[in-house]
Amino acid sequence: MNFEFSEEQEQFRKILRDFAKEELLPHYTKWDREGITPRHLWKRLGDLGVNGLRIPEEYGGSGADCVTTGIAAEEIGRGDFNLTYAVMLNALIGEIIAKHGSADLKGEWLPQIASGDKIVGIAITEPSAGTDAGGIQSTAKLEGNYYVLNGEKSGISVATCGDAFIIFAKTDPSLGNKGISAFLVPAELDGLETKGYEDMGNIPIGRGSLYMNDVKVPVSNLIGSENKGFSQVMNGFDLSRLLIGLQCVGTAMQSIDETIEHVKIRKSFGRPLATYQAVSFSLVTHFTQLELIKWQAYRGLWLRDKNLDHSKESSSVKWLGPKYSVEAIHECLLLNGHYAYTKEMPLEQRLRDVIGLEIGDGTAQANQMVIAKGIIGKEFRTY
Missing domain, CATH: 1.20.140.10 (Butyryl-CoA Dehydrogenase, subunit A, domain 3)
Incomplete structure (x- = not known):
């Protein structure tokens, strides 16, 4: 058994700890007080390689292991708790797109996530489906070259500031949990609306709800196989x-x-x-x-x-x-x-x-x- 971090990991930790102390901690409360998502800091984390830890190198990431990603979460958390969402969300979303997305989706979105140019959220929770994610009621119906999405997502991080969302919806309601699919949905698509919450905390995260009213998503934006989300x-x-x-x-x-x-x-x-x-x-x-x-x-x-x-x-x-x-x-x-x-x-x-x-x-x-x-x-x- 070996509980030591590698020399490279220790150097990475020191870089992030210094960054958290010098650049994040002094301004941590500012974004909460002003109700601002500091997108420039997401970009700064992109420069440090934090956003792309779980994104392959060919798409602008570093393809780092999970332990190294954990170091980033811990150290960024020391400076600005809300900015650790750039670690956690991007690791989760980066893995999903890298493992299951098409070549076109990977090529378009992964480099922009890694750089911090784009913020992407993940939308699973609904008013009647939280812990029981299989209770999703949102639907996605195939019509020609598009899936048409309808429904509501609630409690979504970066709802008010996200450039796109991985949205989970039922493509075959008769299959229950096995009938759910995932889609990469740009925030600017017609029929997609967002509304922020007045939360107790996590103000800079822009948590809120997504409302889908006949949102037409290209078939190419399906992530992975249908009904496998x-x-x-x-x-x-x-x-x-x-x-x-x-x-x-x-x-x-x-x-x-x-x-x-x-x-x-x-x-x-x-x-x-x-x-x-x-x-x-x-x-x-x-x-x-x-x-x-x-x-x-x-x-x-x-x-x-x-x-x-x-x-x-x-x-x-x-x-x-x-x-x-x-x-x-x-x-x-x-x-x-x-x-x-x-x-x-x-x-x-x-x-x-x-x-x-x-x-x-x-x-x-x-x-x-x-x-x-x-x-x-x-x-x-x-x-």
């Missing part, structure tokens, strides 16, 4: 859930590092706060929990790189990563006192942002169901 995305979730865990851990660890410096300096009754066990042991507890999640995440990414099953690991990281991170950030906010409750410090925004990923990409209960199937057996269904 569900299986394509389910495997991708094992990757995105591991990356989500690391982006949450990165943000929480940054909060702990800042709080350690605070409690070493701030005095109470003539002594630094750090000398009180009630303070130091609390930080120790959260640090330990986050370390456990971090290494489970990297183990899951290593398993994926080896083409070994990693669904249990992925679901455990997605279940506990956001939970432990929220708890750690909350404690850091309290230890920093009343100023941390203001918008003068980043802790309150981190808390709001990370809470969102206790929901996205599978709730705690949904991930526990995956783990139960893995350790008890698929024949024992849980309800």
Whole structure:
């Protein structure tokens, strides 16, 4: 067993940590306050090679392994939690298009995703289909050289700023989960409308709903085979859930590092706060929990790189990563006192942002169901 990162990975980590500290962290709260998606930073991440980690080299990416992609999620999360969507979304979408898209789709979209010129979202969730993705009601009917899409997608990241979306719709409703297909749908197509939400957090992500009213999508924009979309995305979730865990851990660890410096300096009754066990042991507890999640995440990414099953690991990281991170950030906010409750410090925004990923990409209960199937057996269904 070897838990060391390669020299190249360590250099990559240092580059991203310096970038996160110097260029991202000072402006993290700005985009939330102004309600702006900082597209120029998506471009900057493209320059650093972050957007194209899971995109093959021939399409402008680096074809990096999953462990290296996890390093990017963790380190970018230290500087700007919302920009880690450029890691997580692009890794998921890059894999889907690279593995299942036509040569034309790969050639047109993958280089633009890798460079940061285009932002692409993934649209699965609907008002009546969240955890149960098989409950999708949106339809795609073949009419000549086009598929005509109708329906509504909800809770979609980058809904208001995306240049295109991978939209999942039923091409054969009689087949249930097996009748779902995936399409690359440019945002400017007639009949596609978006509406943003007034969310608690993740403001720069532009979350919202997509409304499809007779949207004509060329047959060439079908990703993979018809009726195979569900299986394509389910495997991708094992990757995105591991990356989500690391982006949450990165943000929480940054909060702990800042709080350690605070409690070493701030005095109470003539002594630094750090000398009180009630303070130091609390930080120790959260640090330990986050370390456990971090290494489970990297183990899951290593398993994926080896083409070994990693669904249990992925679901455990997605279940506990956001939970432990929220708890750690909350404690850091309290230890920093009343100023941390203001918008003068980043802790309150981190808390709001990370809470969102206790929901996205599978709730705690949904991930526990995956783990139960893995350790008890698929024949024992849980309800």
